[in-house]
Amino acid sequence: MTIVDHKILRNAPVAQLDRAAAYGAEGWGFDSLRAYNIFTRINPMVQNKNYNEDEKWMREALKEAHLALKKKEVPVGAVVVYENKIIGRGHNQVESLKDATAHAEILAITAASNFFDSWRLEGASLYVTLEPCVMCAGAIVLSRIERLVFGTFDPKQGACGTLYNIPNDERLNHQVEAVPEILKEECSKILIDFFQKLRSQKATTNGGNH
Amino acid sequence: MTIVDHKILRNAPVAQLDRAAAYGAEGWGFDSLRAYNIFTRINPMVQNKNYNEDEKWMREALKEAHLALKKKEVPVGAVVVYENKIIGRGHNQVESLKDATAHAEILAITAASNFFDSWRLEGASLYVTLEPCVMCAGAIVLSRIERLVFGTFDPKQGACGTLYNIPNDERLNHQVEAVPEILKEECSKILIDFFQKLRSQKATTNGGNH
Numbered sequence: 463m464t465i466v467d468h469k470i471l472r473n474a475p476v477a478q479l480d481r482a483a484a485y486g487a488e489g490w491g492f493d494s495l496r497a498y499n500i501f502t503r504i505n506p507m508v509q510n511k512n513y514n515e516d517e518k519w520m521r522e523a524l525k526e527a528h529l530a531l532k533k534k535e536v537p538v539g540a541v542v543v544y545e546n547k548i549i550g551r552g553h554n555q556v557e558s559l560k561d562a563t564a565h566a567e568i569l570a571i572t573a574a575s576n577f578f579d580s581w582r583l584e585g586a587s588l589y590v591t592l593e594p595c596v597m598c599a600g601a602i603v604l605s606r607i608e609r610l611v612f613g614t615f616d617p618k619q620g621a622c623g624t625l626y627n628i629p630n631d632e633r634l635n636h637q638v639e640a641v642p643e644i645l646k647e648e649c650s651k652i653l654i655d656f657f658q659k660l661r662s663q664k665a666t667t668n669g670g671n672h
Numbered sequence: 673m674t675i676v677d678h679k680i681l682r683n684a685p686v687a688q689l690d691r692a693a694a695y696g697a698e699g700w701g702f703d704s705l706r707a708y709n710i711f712t713r714i715n716p717m718v719q720n721k722n723y724n725e726d727e728k729w730m731r732e733a734l735k736e737a738h739l740a741l742k743k744k745e746v747p748v749g750a751v752v753v754y755e756n757k758i759i760g761r762g763h764n765q766v767e768s769l770k771d772a773t774a775h776a777e778i779l780a781i782t783a784a785s786n787f788f789d790s791w792r793l794e795g796a797s798l799y800v801t802l803e804p805c806v807m808c809a810g811a812i813v814l815s816r817i818e819r820l821v822f823g824t825f826d827p828k829q830g831a832c833g834t835l836y837n838i839p840n841d842e843r844l845n846h847q848v849e850a851v852p853e854i855l856k857e858e859c860s861k862i863l864i865d866f867f868q869k870l871r872s873q874k875a876t877t878n879g880g881n882h
Contacts, residue, residue: 561781561782575772581771582772597806597807600808619844631835633835
């Protein structure tokens with residue numbers, strides 16, 4: 463490996479390497495059949511997909527994921543859509559902003575709230591390439607978003623069908639319709655490629671040290 | 673009631689009135705024995721209280737809650753403490769910032785991350801007057817905070833013993849020591865008083881309309 467590779471690896475955040483060790487290995491990836499089965503068991507009625515529209519907006523979320531990738535961030539992107547218009551965009555910027563709360567969804571929700579001049583995003587839909595984590599699922603419920611559409615399940619942190627099902631918790635004062643697996647392959651591939659690259663960099667460096 | 677009261681009520685956010693209808697009524701308040709029992713059942717070992725230190729920092733979180741109250745926000749405050757120093761403060765500003773994600777904990781975490789120049793708040797403690805919700809509990813885990821100390825349980829939205837127990841979820845890649853009920857009475861009273869005032873304003877207005 464070249465010196466450049468070493469440099470990239472030294473700069474790779476530890477958390478990304480942690481995740482790289484778990485994701486996509488041994489066929490257990492973001493397009494996990496297991497997670498899908500859990501989701502459909504929990505939400506048998508919520509399969510209200512509108513493929514043309516949903517794919518159109520998910521492509522915009524994917525553009526945001528590519529912006530994250532350019533910054534060497536875990537590539538996740540999100541957009542908030544209201545009346546056929548994007549009113550907020552965001553991509554993961556945990557490393558760039560040095561803030562664990564700077565997930566794509568949180569940034570998109572804050573941007574959309576600025577547009578609405580209100581914290582209530584009633585009637586809005588959030589499109590995100592990866593199943594939201596606990597924090598983001600909580601934010602989606604709090605902001606009264608009507609519909610959540612996500613690309614691929616997150617077997618490690620997903621809180622919308624995988625580990626938890628926050629959008630459908632009737633004890634909370636708002637529920638969100640959740641639609642999984644829109645542009646699943648593209649949303650999954652960008653993440654798998656990212657973590658595979660990290661893993662191969664890590665393996666090369668480890669070899670170099672022996 | 674006076675015209676001024678009407679004006680206050682018209683300006684009272686609907687979400688606050690929603691919550692006012694549920695909190696503190698019929699003796700089921702923030703100091704809920706039921707929530708406490710759930711918590712101690714889930715976390716039998718996590719009662720590692722350090723009263724003098726914890727009360728000192730919780731008083732700082734209460735100062736933040738009073739700042740929220742002045743802005744007519746639901747009065748919740750938080751501080752992040754590292755090596756015996758406050759490195760981040762925050763109070764609920766959902767209405768002021770018009771952003772559902774602007775909870776006290778999120779703002780305090782972002783401030784502390786600025787101080788650390790890192791998203792990893794390892795070794796830091798977060799003090800918050802109210803049990804964190806799903807979003808905030810998720811943010812606390814993501815930011816690698818070591819210890820969470822909270823004032824009073826939240827029977828409606830609490831995610832650290834009441835509805836969920838996010839800080840102790842071993843499936844997530846970090847666990848947080850959680851200590852409940854430090855300065856419980858003060859932390860509870862400021863919330864109960866706030867919602868009782870909203871309820872009485874609502875009742876007066878409803879009467880006026882008949």
